[in-house]
Amino acid sequence: MRHYLLQRAGLGLLVLWAAFTLSFVLLQVLPGDAVLIKFQNPDLGLSPQQIAEMRQAYGADSPLWQQYLHTLAAMLHGDFGYSVQAGVPVNELLTSNLPGTLRLALCGFLLATLLAFVLAALSRLPALRFLRNLLQSLPALFISVPTFWLGIALIQLFSFQLRWIPVINPSPWQGLILPIITVAVPISAPLAQILLRSIDEVSTRPFVAVARAKGASEHYVLWRHILRNAMLPVLTVAGLLLGELIAGALITETVFGLGGLGQLTQQAVNNQDVAVLQAVVMISALGFVVINLLVDLLMPLFDPRLQLLRGAT
Secondary structure, three states, X not given: OHHHHHHHHHHHHHHHHHHHHHHHHHHHOOOOOHHHHHHOOHHHOOOHHHHHHHHHHOOOOOOHHHHHHHHHXXXXXXXXXXXXXXXXXXXXHHHHHHHHHHHHHHXXXXXXXXXXXXXXXXXXXXXXXXXXXXXXXXHHHHHOOOHHHHHHHHHHHHHHXXXXXXXXXXXXXXXXXXXXXXXXXXXXXXXXXXXXXXXXXXXOOHHHHHHHHOOOOHHHHHHHHHHHHHHHHHHHHHHXXXXXXXXXXXXXXXXXXXXXXXXXXXXXXHHOOHHHHHHHHHHHHHHHHHHHHHHHXXXXXXXXXXXXXXXXX
């Protein structure tokens, strides 16, 4: 197990390095210069020599390979650099904006998981058998809806038409209701699809027939035998979707005007603040790596055979 964890951690570090290198190259080839955008403002009254000194202070005149090594070494020590536009360390911006994004992403993921299980449970009720095909088609409909369009539609319906949720000066939790629904609905789609198919596939296995032949109730068979084995593919996809949900939360925050990495990213793009953009990319990549590692650790809890396989490697 220790060897497996070291292997997975090594692959995670490789993914982080690749994400850093690719983002660094792409951000460097973008047209424009964050230092010039800020300090060439006529209102500041800076001379060309002073602007050149500012570029030198930020390391913008250094060769790219030096900037790459310096930025990589700083990030290995947890230092994401200095925001040119905000005039503060990037770590301070992340500290103030990251919690809001994580709260939105986690709440959205919990709601998406609940929606997926509700769809799967309804499809197995005898009284709703005729709705099975409809319920199975709903996830495909959900996933095809653009996040920004869904957010605008929810605002129009619940805020302007029904007037249930205020748009101006909502309470902290009122302001999160519509954003959580916006990020949860598309994510619930693939979870529901995979859970439905996995339940159908596990239900046909011999050990389920044996449990029913022994007189076990349908409720017991579903919770003790079917769902435990059906959770394996769902857990794998859930880890990927939770990481994707962080990226979806950025768009949702922009639509609803929430403070978080969404607005921070939008401002950094407008001002070409490379340090902030690189930090957001690395935070997202780190989220994917950590979440997938946690999924790998949780898988043996649902399937003990994986413990034997990993123990043998």
